[in-house]
Amino acid sequence: MISQGTHPAGLRYLSRSTIAAQAAMTGGSTSGQQRQAAPQSAKDVKVAFVGAGGINFGTPEGPWNHSARLQLLPGVTFSAICDPNLELAQKRIDTLSAGEHGDKWKGCKTFPSYQAMLDAPGGPPDAVFIGLPPKFHGSLDDPNADIEVQLARAGVHQFVEKPLSVRPAEEVGRLSQELQRIQKDNGVVIAVGYMFRYAPLVEAAKRVLKETGAKPLGVVGRYACAYTFIEKRDWWDTALSGGPIVEQATHFVDLMRHFCGEIVESSIKAVAVGPSVPLSDMPKPPLAEHEVPMERRINRVTAAVFEFESGAVGSLTHSALMHKSHYATELEILADGLHLVLQDPYGSPKLLVRRPHSEEYVEENINHDEDMYLREVEAFIDAVRIGDTSAIKSLYADAALSYQATQWITAASNSGHMGPAAPEP
Known part of the structure; x- marks a missing residue:
């Protein structure tokens, strides 16, 4: 029943709701060197990007492109792009300044680092979109990767892309606690890019569960990645990306938590087909693993089973085996008399439902005109304006629990590698 899909290059846009003309101030007091994060009027929210790469500015690999969506929001302007590759950052500004929304990019500057941006005259931006490789953020202990804490202390609202880190789950847990402490003090908003929570497909599944009153007892995730065009060393x-469960299957782990609650660490059992198994259609050197030490190469297949605190059970299979660009992704939810099949959430989403006392699978109506990527950034910008995070479906404190679960699964699978021995040199 697994469906074939791809990451479409086109954008699907959401019809925007009216944004409040004037925002209320949030409460909270300042302490130490922390700057109070004040909500903005509907006329102007200054946004900066940390990272000039594909997640913020688009890539042929998929539909993600935060700047393209943010341009559609009234009152959003762009103040800076921070990236060591200043030439690329300036190219982004030049291209977008010449586009339909070029007026939003007037005065946008480049900086080699976010620290340089914070130190520049004119003060920090209102909000930052962090689109960095996970090695370079998500740390509490490494001063070269503690951007979230530093921006939070400066009172800068943040939208952080997954994966949150490559650090141990324990460190990210401590980071999450420190960020929560700062948030209570200065009201800074920190959201995370788990976009599937905003997908009409997922909302429709949630609606069916609510209508039937069914309690999920089982969830099955299958994620078959197509690797041919993943031209990113x-x-x-794994030292730079965290591995495919942390970097990619994290979206399904997050959805499983979204439907079933928290995973019990001690229940996780996992095995993997390790990196000694060769792949025949990977990108040419040096764009894949050719120069990566064997012990840091990714697993080809990971299979895990686990229990949730709710009593439900789950299984997840991730593979990096398909050729070309089409992925095969599917999530099933099982309850008494109820079977939900969420097909192809990246490409052409479809929800099939078998209801109690029926043997027929019926396709639910889904609004395919709504864009989950636009909805997540819209919710974030609205929260920055009014100081109310209730529309944000993935706040940092919750996302840290998804990261924790992916690290648990990765650790369990690395203790159970399968596959032939590496060939002799």
Whole structure:
């Protein structure tokens, strides 16, 4: 029943709701060197980007492109792009300044680092979109990767892309606690890009569960990645990406938590087909794993089973085996008399439902005109304006629990590698 899909290059846009003309101030007091994060009027929210790469500015690999969506929001302007590759950052500004929304990019500057941006005259931006390789953010202990804490202390609202880190789950847990402490003090908003929570497909599944009153007892995730065009050496290096469960299947782990609650660490059992198994259609050197040490290469297949605190059970299979660009992704939810099949959430989403006392699978109506990527950034910008995070479906404190679960699964699978021995040099 698994469906074939791809990451479409086109954008689907959401019809925007009216944004409040004037925002209320949030409460909270300042302490130490922390700057109070004040909501903005509907006329102007200054946004900066940390990272000039594909997640913020688009890539042929998929539909993600935060700047393209943010341009559609009234009152959003762009103040800076921070990236060591200043030439690329300036190219982004030049291209977008010449586009339909070029007026939003007037005065946008480039900086080699977010620290340089914070130190520049004119003060910090209102909000930052963090689109960095996970090695370079998500740390509490490494001063070269503690951007979230530093921006939070400066009172800068943040939208952080997954994966949150490559650090141990324990460190990210401590980071999450520190960020929550700062948030209570200065009201800074920190959201995370788990976009599927905003998908009409997922909302429709939630609606069916609510209508039937069914309690999920089982969830099955299957994620077959197509690897031919993943031309990013970092992705193939677990030290830089965290591995495919942390970097990619994290979206399904997050959805499983969204439907079933928290995973019990001690219940996780996992095995993997390790990196000694060769792949025949990977990108040419040096864009894949050719220069990556064997012990840091990614697993080819990971299979895990686990229990949730709710009593439900789950299984997840991730593979990096398909050729070309089409992925095969599917999530099933099982309850008494109820079977939900969420097909192809990246490409052409479809929800099939078998209801109690029926043997027929019926396709639910889904609004395919709504764009989950636009909805997540819209919810974030609205929260920055009014100081109310209730529309944000993935706040950092919750997302840290999804990251924790992916690290648990990865650790369990690495203790159970399968596959032939590496060939002799």
